[in-house]
Amino acid sequence: MEKDGDKTQCSGSQIGDWVKGKMVGSGSFGTVHLAMNKATGALFVVKSAYSEAGVQALRDEAEILESLNSPYVVGCMGRDFLTGRNGEETLHVFMEYMAGGTLSNVAENFGVLDAEVIRLYTREILHGLKYLHENGNVHCDLKCKNVLLGLNGNVKLADFGCARRINDSKKGRNFWQSIGGTPLWMAPEVLRNEGLDFASDIWSLGCIVIEMATGKYPWGDNISNPVAAVLKIACSNEKPQFPSHFSKEGLDFLAKCLERNPKRRWSAGELLNHPFITGNEMRNSTEKYASSPSSILDFGLRNDKYNSAESDTSDEELQYRNPFSTRCCGNRNRAVRRPETQTDFWSSEGWITVRSS
Numbered sequence: 001m002e003k004d005g006d007k008t009q010c011s012g013s014q015i016g017d018w019v020k021g022k023m024v025g026s027g028s029f030g031t032v033h034l035a036m037n038k039a040t041g042a043l044f045v046v047k048s049a050y051s052e053a054g055v056q057a058l059r060d061e062a063e064i065l066e067s068l069n070s071p072y073v074v075g076c077m078g079r080d081f082l083t084g085r086n087g088e089e090t091l092h093v094f095m096e097y098m099a100g101g102t103l104s105n106v107a108e109n110f111g112v113l114d115a116e117v118i119r120l121y122t123r124e125i126l127h128g129l130k131y132l133h134e135n136g137n138v139h140c141d142l143k144c145k146n147v148l149l150g151l152n153g154n155v156k157l158a159d160f161g162c163a164r165r166i167n168d169s170k171k172g173r174n175f176w177q178s179i180g181g182t183p184l185w186m187a188p189e190v191l192r193n194e195g196l197d198f199a200s201d202i203w204s205l206g207c208i209v210i211e212m213a214t215g216k217y218p219w220g221d222n223i224s225n226p227v228a229a230v231l232k233i234a235c236s237n238e239k240p241q242f243p244s245h246f247s248k249e250g251l252d253f254l255a256k257c258l259e260r261n262p263k264r265r266w267s268a269g270e271l272l273n274h275p276f277i278t279g280n281e282m283r284n285s286t287e288k289y290a291s292s293p294s295s296i297l298d299f300g301l302r303n304d305k306y307n308s309a310e311s312d313t314s315d316e317e318l319q320y321r322n323p324f325s326t327r328c329c330g331n332r333n334r335a336v337r338r339p340e341t342q343t344d345f346w347s348s349e350g351w352i353t354v355r356s357s
Contacts, residue, residue: 015078015094020046029054034097044077045095055091061160062093064137072128074098074148074158098156100149103208107215115247118212121147122253123277124155125205130268132157133198136166140196141181142204144211164196183230184219184240189262191234199262202271206240206257213243213250249276 017038025032030049036042049058065076075096082090103121107113125147132139139146140162148158162180181190187203190196207218218240219229232238239258242251253276256266271277 015044015080018044018046018094029057035094043097045097047093047095049091050088052089055089057161058091058093061163062091064160064163064165065093065095068132068135068137070128070131071154072124072131072156074156095158096156098148098158099151100153103144103147103149103155103212106149107212113212113215115250118209118250119277119279120153121155121212122205122209123272125157125208126268126272126277128155128157129198129201129205130272133201133268138164138166138196138198139201139204140164140190141185142201142208143182143185144208147208166197183226183233184217186233187262188234188260191230197262198267199265202257202265202268203262205271206254209250209254209257210240210243213246247276249274249280252276 015037018035019038021034021036023031023033024045029051030047033046033048035044035046037044047058047061049055059079062076062079065074068076077094077096079094080092082092084090101109106117125142129139129142139157139160141159142157146157146159148156150156181204183191185204185207187200190200210216210218219233237260239260242254246254253271253274256271256274259265266274
């Protein structure tokens with residue numbers, strides 16, 4: 001086990017002796033480090049929280065992750081709870097290391113995103129969402145920064161700090177008021193505090209596809225004021241702008257995800273059979289599926305630069321609070337550097353997604 005000053009281990013995991021390495025992220029609740037198993041040399045990631053609020057938030061995330069077992073969800077390898085001589089508490093949660101970084105890093109590293117790559121990543125995200133939803137969980141903070149990439153191109157959902165279990169009676173009557181996320185990816189009904197359902201993640205998935213296809217945040221070009229942004233998403237009839245160069249199948253897929261009425265949005269299972277995901281062309285609006293292959297489209301280079309977790313920034317980091325709710329949740333690390341007129345309102349505040357250094 002790791003010894004930390006005068007702290008002693010109160011509960012353990014299957015990790016055994018381990019050593020903490022370089023910090024690769026930080027948030028309001030704690031830190032994220034690379035770590036190594038001293039017996040095997042295997043690398044993993046450890047999230048550590050030190051404050052009472054941070055320990056509780058990280059414990060909630062660990063409980064959800066420990067209940068999941070899917071190749072499309074980042075694995076949780078256990079946790080250690082430490083109590084110091086003065087009663088101070090530290091929680092370490094051990095997680096699978098995904099060396100490919102986040103989907104936000106992909107365009108920074110490779111420039112052009114091909115339609116086939118977007119199709120592949122979206123398909124794997126849908127498999128992850130289907131698994132989550134079948135097990136009664138809503139991710140609540142789905143975006144490219146919270147999707148991790150393995151070296152073999154496999155994609156896994158990560159960062160469950162805002163995740164919720166539907167019909168969780170343990171949360172009490174304030175459950176809905178504690179819903180958090182990142183506003184530009186949040187569904188209108190969630191911002192209106194009308195409740196949470198699996199359809200909320202589907203809206204966020206549509207925003208992810210826009211993010212992958214354009215290299216920009218959804219809504220980011222049209223809104224500069226935080227309050228105006230929330231009101232526009234929550235109360236207008238508008239949708240984020242679809243990529244103008246997208247294929248017919250891609251545009252129809254986005255329409256199924258970004259339907260403002262949550263009851264009319266397609267489920268993850270239905271979307272897995274959509275022509276955009278299967279690679280079949282849509283010959284007309286009445287024929288749902290066809291057998292001919294979809295064309296391959298090249299997407300333009302992102303001109304924006306990625307602002308890494310370790311780089312210095314002079315921009316003031318602003319925390320977003322949903323005026324329709326009583327809690328926010330999120331991440332300070334930014335996937336793409338926005339124009340100077342934008343603020344970090346667009347980022348969620350909390351854990352920074354682990355990436356390769």
